Amino acid sequence: MSKTLFDKVWDSHVVQHIENGPDVLFIDRHLVHEVTSPVAFLGLKNRGIKVLYPERTFATADHNTPTRNQHLPVKDKLSANQLKALEINSKEHGIPYWGLGHEKNGIVHVIGPENGITMPGATIVCGDSHTSTHGAFGAIAFGIGTSEVEMVLSTQCIMQPKPKSMRININGSLNKAVTPKDVALFIISRLTTSGATGYFVEYAGEVFKNMSIEGRMTVCNLSIEMGARGGMIAPDETTFEYIKGREYTPKGKEWDKATAYWNTLYSEDDAVFDKEITFDAGEIEPMITYGTNPGMGIGIQKGIPFAESVEGGVATYKKSLAYMDFNEGEAMVGKPIDFVFLGSCTNGRIEDFRAFASIVKGRKKADNVTAWLVPGSHKVEEAIREEGILDILNEAGFELREPGCSACLAMNDDKIPAGKYAVSTSNRNFEGRQGPGARTLLASPLVAAAAAVTGKVTDPRELIA
Amino acid sequence: MAYDKFNILKSTAVPMPIENVDTDQIIPARFLKATERKGFGDNLFRDWRYHPDNTPKEQFVLNNPIYGGKILVGGKNFGSGSSREHAAWAVYDYGFRCVVSSFFADIFRNNCLNIGVLPVQVSPEFLDKIFKTIEANPKTELEINLPEQSITILETGETEQFDINGYKKENMLNGFDDIDYLLNIKKDIEKFAESTPL
Ligand code: SF4
Numbered sequence: 001m002s003k004t005l006f007d008k009v010w011d012s013h014v015v016q017h018i019e020n021g022p023d024v025l026f027i028d029r030h031l032v033h034e035v036t037s038p039v040a041f042l043g044l045k046n047r048g049i050k051v052l053y054p055e056r057t058f059a060t061a062d063h064n065t066p067t068r069n070q071h072l073p074v075k076d077k078l079s080a081n082q083l084k085a086l087e088i089n090s091k092e093h094g095i096p097y098w099g100l101g102h103e104k105n106g107i108v109h110v111i112g113p114e115n116g117i118t119m120p121g122a123t124i125v126c127g128d129s130h131t132s133t134h135g136a137f138g139a140i141a142f143g144i145g146t147s148e149v150e151m152v153l154s155t156q157c158i159m160q161p162k163p164k165s166m167r168i169n170i171n172g173s174l175n176k177a178v179t180p181k182d183v184a185l186f187i188i189s190r191l192t193t194s195g196a197t198g199y200f201v202e203y204a205g206e207v208f209k210n211m212s213i214e215g216r217m218t219v220c221n222l223s224i225e226m227g228a229r230g231g232m233i234a235p236d237e238t239t240f241e242y243i244k245g246r247e248y249t250p251k252g253k254e255w256d257k258a259t260a261y262w263n264t265l266y267s268e269d270d271a272v273f274d275k276e277i278t279f280d281a282g283e284i285e286p287m288i289t290y291g292t293n294p295g296m297g298i299g300i301q302k303g304i305p306f307a308e309s310v311e312g313g314v315a316t317y318k319k320s321l322a323y324m325d326f327n328e329g330e331a332m333v334g335k336p337i338d339f340v341f342l343g344s345c346t347n348g349r350i351e352d353f354r355a356f357a358s359i360v361k362g363r364k365k366a367d368n369v370t371a372w373l374v375p376g377s378h379k380v381e382e383a384i385r386e387e388g389i390l391d392i393l394n395e396a397g398f399e400l401r402e403p404g405c406s407a408c409l410a411m412n413d414d415k416i417p418a419g420k421y422a423v424s425t426s427n428r429n430f431e432g433r434q435g436p437g438a439r440t441l442l443a444s445p446l447v448a449a450a451a452a453v454t455g456k457v458t459d460p461r462e463l464i465a
Numbered sequence: 466m467a468y469d470k471f472n473i474l475k476s477t478a479v480p481m482p483i484e485n486v487d488t489d490q491i492i493p494a495r496f497l498k499a500t501e502r503k504g505f506g507d508n509l510f511r512d513w514r515y516h517p518d519n520t521p522k523e524q525f526v527l528n529n530p531i532y533g534g535k536i537l538v539g540g541k542n543f544g545s546g547s548s549r550e551h552a553a554w555a556v557y558d559y560g561f562r563c564v565v566s567s568f569f570a571d572i573f574r575n576n577c578l579n580i581g582v583l584p585v586q587v588s589p590e591f592l593d594k595i596f597k598t599i600e601a602n603p604k605t606e607l608e609i610n611l612p613e614q615s616i617t618i619l620e621t622g623e624t625e626q627f628d629i630n631g632y633k634k635e636n637m638l639n640g641f642d643d644i645d646y647l648l649n650i651k652k653d654i655e656k657f658a659e660s661t662p663l
Contacts, residue, residue, distance in 0.1 A: 013661075015650070015653055015654055015657045016650060016653060018632050019631075020630055020631035020632065021630050021631055021632025021633065022630070022632060022633075024647065024650065024654075026654070026657050026658065026661060028661065035497050035498075035549075036497075036548070036549065036550065038499075038500035038501070039500070039501065039502045039550075042500075042501065042502075043644075047644070047648075049648075052651075052654075053658065063497075064498065076498075078498035078499070079498055081498070081500055082498055082500055085500045127548055127550075128547075128548055129546065129547050129548040129572060131548075143547075143548035143572055144548060144572070144575075145548055145549070145550035145553070145572060145575060145576035145579060146550040146551075146576075147550060147576065147579035147580060147642070147643070147644075148575070148579065148643075150644060151643055151644050151647060154644055154647070154648065155644065155647035155648060155651060155654055156654060156658060157647050157654055158643075159632075159643045159646070159647070160575070161630060163571075193485055193542060193545050194485075194541070194542040194545065194568060194570070197542070197568070197569075197570060197571055198571065227542070227545065227570060227571065229571055293485050293487065293545070312484055312485075312541070313484050313540065313541075315482075315483075316483055316484040316485065316540065319483070409489075409494040409547075410494060410495070411494045411495060411497065411498070418517070428487075428489065428546065428547075430487045430489040430490065430546060431489070431490060431512070432489060432490070432493055432512050433489045433494075436493070436495075436512055436517060437517075
């Protein structure tokens with residue numbers, strides 16, 4: 001049978017197939033951070049074993065870290081403990097560790113691609129569900145739990161049944177101010193947060209072909225929010241151009257050999273997917289979420305849906321709106337907001353800062369808005385300075401923080417206060433995700449920028465010439 | 466870490482008829498700072514269970530003494546969101562050995578299986594029956610029979626089969642884990658690695 005892109009990569013990594021059970025899947029590269037790894041390392045210690053392939057393992061500090069004064073000792077004792085534990089564990093097992101202040105430090109899914117750890121055709125895992133980001137390169141990448149982190153550390157394998165396959169096709173060209181984030185939020189709003197559970201998704205069609213690699217990362221990143229194990233896009237020239245010359249990518253003859261192989265990574269014309277969905281790019285508007293899961297998104301000019309019109313339980317829906325203190329039928333545009341968060345592995349890369357800056361340039365931050373602008377890595381931070389974006393931001397009254405996950409999961413001090421509204425470029429609007437009682441509106445960097453300068457939910461198209 | 470064996474579990478259940486219960490609700494991120502797997506049960510459903518001043522929210526089901534038992538019954542799409550195994554640990558540490566729902570998020574289901582909590586997926590109709598029976602009588606017992614792959618509402622005798630792959634079933638019955646298995650085939654893995662460039 002003709003193979004899909006996913007089949008090609010998965011099948012070439014199966015060490016063993018267990019009848020009526022999972023496949024033993026070999027993992028090329030394993031990314032580790034401070035929060036989901038300590039118990040796994042403890043497991044290794046209890047078994048008296050070492051990391052099998054430290055050279056395939058990379059560690060960074062991101063989830064827990066402060067976004068100010070990173071040169072000072074971390075104040076929160078528990079966070080400091082976790083960071084210390086990762087540093088010690090990395091040293092003990094010979095794993096490269098890019099801790100706070102290290103030039104390669106940053107959010108795990110930002111630094112993987114940046115340093116060329118992420119490559120087409122590879123299997124990549126990390127104890128973080130947004131590992132799906134790396135699928136943008138044509139890799140199979142997904143998040144795993146701590147028991148699996150322990151498995152990969154000790155044996156470089158995990159055991160999982162092969163997921164079903166789904167292809168999402170979007171053809172046509174995107175409307176003005178519609179970004180990859182909007183494309184993803186649109187898909188999730190159509191599929192719901194469980195619509196792709198059990199599937200691995202391939203994104204195909206003109207829209208993704210024409211999308212930058214950073215945009216592809218945003219889309220693949222959000223695959224998990226529709227329940228998918230992960231999402232991927234066939235590698236092409238855009239991919240190769242991005243990774244060429246990065247530290248961990250092959251060089252010289254090895255590069256030629258690699259690209260020859262990568263060029264074979266696509267779904268055959270007659271490959272069959274378990275499920276196939278097609279949308280038209282023209283349908284997609286700038287999006288915003290109004291509820292407490294990423295599937296509760298609408299075109300920014302639309303009103304909040306009525307309970308009867310949504311699939312799923314009415315009680316759950318009403319509970320969600322009550323948490324947000326929104327009513328059915330209300331318009332989103334014009335709602336006052338308190339915070340703006342630009343950052344995370346979804347939208348914390350240089351293109352996102354460029355987009356944000358394109359709107360705030362020559363304008364001023366609204367007085368009622370507190371804005372947290374957090375680059376995904378030191379390299380992103382550096383580019384922000386070099387490209388003059390920092391000046392634009394500063395002139396508009398914004399300051400830049402230091403890299404990390406920050407308010408994406410609010411494990412550090414960057415917590416949105418209870419009851420406050422935040423327009424966030426991150427990936428989850430769950431109750432309390434950005435701090436106990438926080439109310440999150442997920443959106444693109446353009447929508448976030450429009451909110452930041454107007455102090456309310458604003459259609460970015462109004463601010464673009 | 467090998468875990469408890471699972472065979473037949475007979476217990477009352479805690480009903481939570483809410484859909485899309487995500488892992489941030491099961492355990493909020495600020496409680497993920499431990500470096501050992503200890504005490505997560507205290508923070509299970511933390512923000513639904515306690516007010517900001519740490520007094521219990523009385524109307525929340527875990528604070529209602531009428532309900533108890535080793536089985537948690539949740540609404541559709543249980544465990545969506547983050548990969549944090551801490552969510553499964555919290556469920557386990559609180560005392561649950563089984564979670565029943567009509568639909569589970571992938572990673573959460575995997576995490577449960579990896580630590581010895583059995584996820585049992587039932588039809589939406591059966592889930593509804595469970596909720597209704599418990600509502601009428603909170604002392605309703607469920608029987609989860611892993612060897613037979615069946616779940617029964619003991620009061621009414623209604624029963625349904627559930628799926629689990631043969632490999633995971635063996636693991637659960639015997640308390641084995643995947644690492645035991647993988648370490649046994651380490652030679653094959655090493656051979657495979659040699660032919661797989663970095
Ligand atoms: S930014 Fe958010 S989603 Fe991304 S790795 Fe950090 S916590 Fe996970």
